[in-house]
Amino acid sequence: MTVLVTGAAGFIGMHVAKALLDRGERVLGIDNLNAYYDPALKLARLAEIEGRNGFSFDRLDFADRDAMAAFDAAHPDIDRIVHLGAQAGVRYSIEQPFDYLQANLMGHLVMMEMARARVSRGLKHFVYASSSSVYGANREIPFSVDDRVDRPMSFYGATKRANEAMSYSYASLYGIPTTGLRFFTVYGPWGRPDMSPWLFTDRILNGRPIEVFNHGQMRRDFTYIDDIVAGVVAALDHPPAGSAESPPIATYNLGNNSPVALLDYIKVIEAACGKPAELIMKPMQPGDVLETYADIEASRRDLGYQPTTLIEVGIPRFVDWFKRYHAI
Numbered sequence: 001m002t003v004l005v006t007g008a009a010g011f012i013g014m015h016v017a018k019a020l021l022d023r024g025e026r027v028l029g030i031d032n033l034n035a036y037y038d039p040a041l042k043l044a045r046l047a048e049i050e051g052r053n054g055f056s057f058d059r060l061d062f063a064d065r066d067a068m069a070a071f072d073a074a075h076p077d078i079d080r081i082v083h084l085g086a087q088a089g090v091r092y093s094i095e096q097p098f099d100y101l102q103a104n105l106m107g108h109l110v111m112m113e114m115a116r117a118r119v120s121r122g123l124k125h126f127v128y129a130s131s132s133s134v135y136g137a138n139r140e141i142p143f144s145v146d147d148r149v150d151r152p153m154s155f156y157g158a159t160k161r162a163n164e165a166m167s168y169s170y171a172s173l174y175g176i177p178t179t180g181l182r183f184f185t186v187y188g189p190w191g192r193p194d195m196s197p198w199l200f201t202d203r204i205l206n207g208r209p210i211e212v213f214n215h216g217q218m219r220r221d222f223t224y225i226d227d228i229v230a231g232v233v234a235a236l237d238h239p240p241a242g243s244a245e246s247p248p249i250a251t252y253n254l255g256n257n258s259p260v261a262l263l264d265y266i267k268v269i270e271a272a273c274g275k276p277a278e279l280i281m282k283p284m285q286p287g288d289v290l291e292t293y294a295d296i297e298a299s300r301r302d303l304g305y306q307p308t309t310l311i312e313v314g315i316p317r318f319v320d321w322f323k324r325y326h327a328i
């Protein structure tokens with residue numbers, strides 16, 4: 001049988017597709033290769049997996065109902081869906097909220113409809129990406145899946161929280177085994193150009209100053225891509241059963257459970273680059289939160305999730321990859 005991976009040309013999607021291929025699964029990847037960041041990077045990621053036994057790719061917009069209906073009809077063998085495609089990024093959601101509405105709300109509904117139509121035909125699991133951004137103004141740390149998530153600080157976070165509510169309704173109405181994964185600041189080789197590991201590395205290597213928001217008074221639970229991939233695959237293998245009282249739906253944090261102060265993290269990037277950073281201190285940005293910190297007890301208990309990569313290990317791997325990718 002076959003796993004459908006959306007956002008397969010994206011950072012996490014490519015790595016998840018690769019891990020599934022590595023264990024002998026058949027993987028269908030879809031992505032619209034949009035220009036939110038350089039599509040050349042998306043094509044280069046695809047080149048990592050295209051040609052592998054068991055992989056095929058379609059350039060498709062998953063928010064396009066007609067295109068998805070045709071795709072759905074052509075692929076009766078899909079028995080699991082890993083929906084990782086989305087319009088990501090906190091800051092851009094303040095500038096372009098409609099892109100988020102289209103990809104994250106319309107797109108999520110189209111994907112859930114596909115799952116609904118298949119559940120009677122043997123769909124085993126619908127796994128989708130949520131985000132630590134759903135915790136928004138939550139001040140309880142570490143962030144637990146039992147905490148309040150009704151105060152998103154960005155429209156991006158609001159769309160991810162909406163995905164969770166939408167998924168609950170479909171799991172409840174149609175019995176679709178569903179798992180939502182709240183990722184915490186994922187980094188590593190093939191990462192995203194709009195995220196700080198890339199932005200900082202790029203500027204340090206090229207001798208340009210970096211902007212440090214809230215004067216560096218922030219902490220992030222940076223999570224290495226291999227740990228995230230292990231969590232996604234473990235989640236895929238554990239569809240929630242549900243019970244007479246509750247629908248078959250689960251939500252997990254996939255974080256590192258070890259937040260790092262922004263200035264310490266910059267020191268690790270400086271060491272990996274072998275160059276000091278020039279810092280420009282800036283005020284807090286709209287939409288940002290002071291700290292993210294994942295409580296991973298439930299993920300550990302139910303999925304065996306156990307992140308192992310310290311930033312002192314993961315950041316040099318990212319910087320090495322970055323230099324190779326840019327032939328520096």
Ligand SMILES: NC(=O)c1ccc[n+]([C@@H]2O[C@H](COP(=O)([O-])OP(=O)(O)OC[C@H]3O[C@@H](n4cnc5c(N)ncnc54)[C@H](O)[C@@H]3O)[C@@H](O)[C@H]2O)c1
Pocket residue numbers: 006007008009010011012013030031032033034042060061062063083084085086087088089102103107129130131132182183184185186187192
């Ligand atoms: N990277 C992180 O730190 C992080 C943190 C929290 C949540 N997430 C979530 O994880 C998922 C994967 O994130 P990522 O970092 O790999 O982002 P990414 O931007 O690299 O990957 C997303 C992919 O989805 C594709 N896409 C977007 N809209 C589409 C559409 N309508 N149809 C088809 N393809 C479409 C994009 O072209 C892109 O390749 C996203 O849902 C994101 O919101 C990521």
